[in-house]
Amino acid sequence: MNIGFIGLGVMGRPMASHLIAAGHTVFLHRVKAASQHLVEEGGKALDSAKAVAEAADVIILMLPDTPDVQAVLFDANGVADGLSKGKLVIDMSSISPVETQNFAIRIADLGCDYVDAPVSGGDVGAKNAALTIMCGGSEQAFERARPLFELMGKNITLVGDVGAGQTTKVANQIIVGLTIAAVSEALVFAKSAGADPAKVREALMGGFASSRILEVHGERMVKRTFDPGFRIQLHRKDMSLAVDGAKALNLSLPNTAATQQLMNAAIARGDGDKDHSALIQTLEALAGQKS
Known part of the structure; x- marks a missing residue:
């Protein structure tokens, strides 16, 4: 062909x-x-x-x-x-x-x-x-x-x-974005509490919290390998499609909007060209942790 x-x-x-x-x-x-x-x-x-x-x-x-x-x-x-x-x-x-x-x-x-x-x-x-x-x-x-x-x-x-494919992709990006934020918060919490994030991730991989994002992006967070991948600025674009779509449909998507704002902050920090797993660095900064 x-x-x-x-x-x-x-x-x-x-x-x-x-x-x-x-x-x-x-x-x-x-x-x-x-x-x-x-x-x-x-x-x-x-x-x-x-x-x-x-x-x-x-x-x-x-x-x-x-x-x-x-x-x-x-x-x-x-x-x-x-x-x-x-x-x-x-x-x-x-x-x-x-x-x-x-x-x-x-x-x-x-x-x-x-x-x-x-x-x-x-x-x-x-x-x-x-x-x-x-x-x-x-x-x-x-x-x-x-x-x-x-x-x-x-x-x-x-x-x-x-158009149904694009609608499905927006839904996908909502799930991916929120899960990356959740994994990031969990590892930031673990580190602040004195636990080894790598060991915490390893333990969680055997439980109900296990996910493909914890597996792949959690490893990137632990190893600090933030080469894209999928850039934060592109994921922010998809989250903006979700937020704009919700407005047009008169929907409330509060967690989607919050994650979009985290991505805005990551881009403001200069992390827009990093892999979206680098969102953890913004949460680390909010927690006063050194990246």
Whole structure:
């Protein structure tokens, strides 16, 4: 299959690599030094999103935020300028559910299908082709995309119509963000009480408090390995989507709002480009602990 892939960051690079390794022809845009290896693996670098859309039957986006997706899709020489009837656009970014629906309408007007398919699992999941993929779109479009999803992920679910994938991802990020904050508070408490956080984590892994976040991010907190991963500033973006969505729905999400504020504080401290497990450093600072 001819596939376009735009968005070669920490997550996008291994995802595109899996597609190339499976024998697909993958057209790439915005190849930089960190992603040059994809060309060496067989990917084909092109100089615009339009050129990628012209060359590919399926175009995958993996971009940081809603404005980035809008620009790549609809700016001059964007994806929309290169689409022809019958192509499929898959947005695997984590962006606004409302804007996703608007984007899909504009792509449908060009005679093309659209699936929103944000992911969870971080850089580890991307590298291991073990991502959870949450999808919104028609059954027909989803089935067309499924063979590609299976090269990048393990838990693949069509949740509903376009936008449902993004709604699910926001829900995912609420759970992840609040759990990171909970693990951080637990380890800060343990340290202040004189216990070894590493031993506390080890003990908790055998009990009801055990979780994937305690396992992976708790270890990062203990070992102080905060290279992203998933940056705090990107997770703050997702928490803001949740808070804004709650306002639009007249919902109260007090713990989500509090965690968003912690992420604001982490970014103010200069930790925005660190892995979201580094949220513990903000709580340590509030507790008067040295990082």
